[in-house]
Amino acid sequence: LAVSVYKDEHIASIKVARRIADIIIRKKEKGENAILGLATGATPVEVYTELARMHKEEGLSFQNVITFNLDEYYPMHPEAKQSYVRFMDEQLFNHIDIKRENIHIPDGTLKKEDIANYCLDYERKITEVGGLDLQVLGIGRTGHIGFNEPGSAPNSGTRLVTLDDLTRRDASRDFGGKENVPTKAITMGIGTIFKAKEIILMAWSKKKAPIIRKAVEGEISSSVPATFLQLSDNVEFILDEDAASELT
Numbered sequence: 001l002a003v004s005v006y007k008d009e010h011i012a013s014i015k016v017a018r019r020i021a022d023i024i025i026r027k028k029e030k031g032e033n034a035i036l037g038l039a040t041g042a043t044p045v046e047v048y049t050e051l052a053r054m055h056k057e058e059g060l061s062f063q064n065v066i067t068f069n070l071d072e073y074y075p076m077h078p079e080a081k082q083s084y085v086r087f088m089d090e091q092l093f094n095h096i097d098i099k100r101e102n103i104h105i106p107d108g109t110l111k112k113e114d115i116a117n118y119c120l121d122y123e124r125k126i127t128e129v130g131g132l133d134l135q136v137l138g139i140g141r142t143g144h145i146g147f148n149e150p151g152s153a154p155n156s157g158t159r160l161v162t163l164d165d166l167t168r169r170d171a172s173r174d175f176g177g178k179e180n181v182p183t184k185a186i187t188m189g190i191g192t193i194f195k196a197k198e199i200i201l202m203a204w205s206k207k208k209a210p211i212i213r214k215a216v217e218g219e220i221s222s223s224v225p226a227t228f229l230q231l232s233d234n235v236e237f238i239l240d241e242d243a244a245s246e247l248t
């Protein structure tokens with residue numbers, strides 16, 4: 001696990017966007033698709049803004065890009081204000097030239113009995129296109145990556161999970177109260193994330209400093225799922241100074 005600290009979220013986000021653009025360009029030169037694992041939430045917003053700018057102003061094309069998002073609330077209608085489908089459209093997809101059929105986001109409208117097969121299929125699709133070249137992650141204050149809450153196994157796959165109470169509290173503003181936040185989500189597993197060729201975890205602000213300290217320096221344990229990332233050489237934590245402020 002490598003840790004890079006940048007002065008602020010803005011500079012760090014531009015670095016990450018550049019890394020993503022470089023993968024897309026390198027793959028394009030080889031006539032291949034770039035397979036990207038994407039996150040939602042506040043953390044990656046500036047990365048997506050910068051990618052959209054690169055598309056508009058520098059002609060960066062996403063025609064050879066295939067995306068898989070980490071997670072979606074369950075149940076969740078794609079048109080709902082809080083859906084991750086809507087988030088991705090508004091933050092990124094509506095502003096670039098990605099092919100609609102290349103976008104994958106877990107489906108929050110499935111019937112319960114169909115979820116298990118759907119999740120296996122989600123994994124299969126990632127494998128079929130050659131696996132994720134890069135997975136972008138944020139981190140929750142519970143130590144979750146994707147929605148792999150405390151207790152998640154390191155080899156877990158895409159599945160239906162129950163959200164931690166703290167995660168629901170943190171989401172309550174978006175939903176106008178914790179009671180409106182879904183109790184469940186469909187998320188890629190830790191095992192799914194681990195198969196990515198490269199993983200970047202981003203975190204900004206003092207609010208994330210305590211969990212970043214645990215994730216980087218704490219004992220590896222399913223009680224803080226992000227600690228599993230310590231086991232991989234392909235992981236880079238990209239932090240602003242505030243999020244890194246409790247590292248020793």
Ligand code: F6R
Pocket residue numbers: 038039040041042043044070071137138139140141144145146147
């Ligand atoms: C979102 C996701 C979550 C978030 C995490 C941090 O797709 O998988 O793990 O990355 O909850 O959220 P923000 O960035 O809003 O602090």
